[in-house]
Amino acid sequence: MAVLPLIHHPIPTLLRELPDPAPLPAYLFFTSHSGSATQVSPEGIFCGSWARPGAHFLKQWVHDTPEQHFANHFDKDSLYPTMFISTTPEFLRAVQIAVRHYRYGRHGIKITVIDVEKARQSYHDITNARDIVRRLNWDEEDAVKFKSEWLFLGRVKACAIVHQIDLDARFFEFLCRLFPTFNNExxxxxxxxxxxxxxxxxxxxxxxxxxxxxxxxxxxxxxxxxxxxxxxxxxxxxxxxxxxxxxxxxxxxxxxxxxxxxxxxxxxxxxxxxxxxxxx
Incomplete structure (x- = not known):
């Protein structure tokens, strides 16, 4: 049986067929904690399946269907590692995710700031989540919900990371005093x-x-x-x-x-x- 070139499998095919993305923001924010499937290190940010042994990323690239893979990726309760890293241009959303991690008792919480122009210059693949949702013919309500989510394929190289903010208990106490709205879930x-x-x-x-x-x-x-x-x-x-x-x-x-x-x-x-x- 003939072996398909890597670019002709279902997920890469879907990515190639997406429309030209909306204008990219200047910066994207990624929130993580020490137990995140997506790993943050001095070398960059690595998606869940890239960080796992056994060529897990390549297996997903070849065998996963877009419907299955993105359903897992967009499910906040899913433990299935995926090939993508979700980021947001909204600083408020990044902080909200960090506050949620803190309430759940997680440690090592940080917000990573990504310079989009540096990412583009170093050949990162960046896709708007809304375009993927529409291509999969999901509800338009879902498409609107994912408008402010941008996905990196595989990893974010260290050269595109301009700042990392480490957040501890003292920061969250300070944040809730400064902006009392964060006291409410x-x-x-x-x-x-x-x-x-x-x-x-x-x-x-x-x-x-x-x-x-x-x-x-x-x-x-x-x-x-x-x-x-x-x-x-x-x-x-x-x-x-x-x-x-x-x-x-x-x-x-x-x-x-x-x-x-x-x-x-x-x-x-x-x-x-x-x-x-x-x-x-």
Whole structure:
């Protein structure tokens, strides 16, 4: 019997047939703990089947069907190691996953920051999970749910990793004091809606009270200092932390846009003056 070339098996065939991906974010976040099937080491991040002995990755590549493999990968309770690494562009989601690990009593929790441009330059295969779900003809509700999930095939090389944040019990206690919403066990959509209440203004318009941007910046600078040098040194922390945490209107009026500009200026000026110059 003829042996198929490796690129012609079901899963690689599906990956080749996917549409061109949506624009990739600048950074992706991966949350892990010491017992994760996906392993994090100084050499990079390795998917569950890559890390297992016995050419497990290659066996899955050749024998698994896409339906079977991705059903296991997207099942949070599945113990089946897969060929993919799930990441998110949402810092809030990465933190939520870390908080869940902490509540389950897991140790060695960390968030790894991946520079997407460096990953592309070093020939990583990155796929949007929503495209896979649609290709498998699953429910559109599932497709929407996976919009903010990006999959790396096999591994993430060390050259694409720009920062790793180690999170311990003291960090989670600090986080829950700074953002009390994390004291509640919420689904991501609920967390997105509720965490805005931990800021000076849950709905940022109109910009009526003084020092709102400054007060929020002080809170975010405190968090950034705990998260380490990458988060402090990144030029636009506003995008990484604030825009992903607070609620924003899509249909802003002209006055609201002006308010946003004023808030953002106050936020960035105060943040830059509050970040600690030395990692602690």
């Amino acid at each position: 919420l689904y991501l959509r609920e967390l997105r809606s509720n965490i805005a209440k931990d800021f000076c203004i849950s709905n940022p318009y109109p910009y009526e009270q003084p020092n709102q941007g400054k007060d929020d910046a002080e809170k975010c600078a405190t968090l950034a200092n705990r998260l380490g040098p990458w988060m402090r040194e990144k030029g636009d922390v506003y995008e990484v932390i604030v825009r992903q945490i607070r609620s924003w209107k899509d249909d802003m009026m002209e006055a609201e846009i002006e308010a946003d500009v004023e808030y953002r200026r106050d936020f960035q000026d105060t943040f830059n003056s509050w970040v600690h110059p030395v990692f602690w």
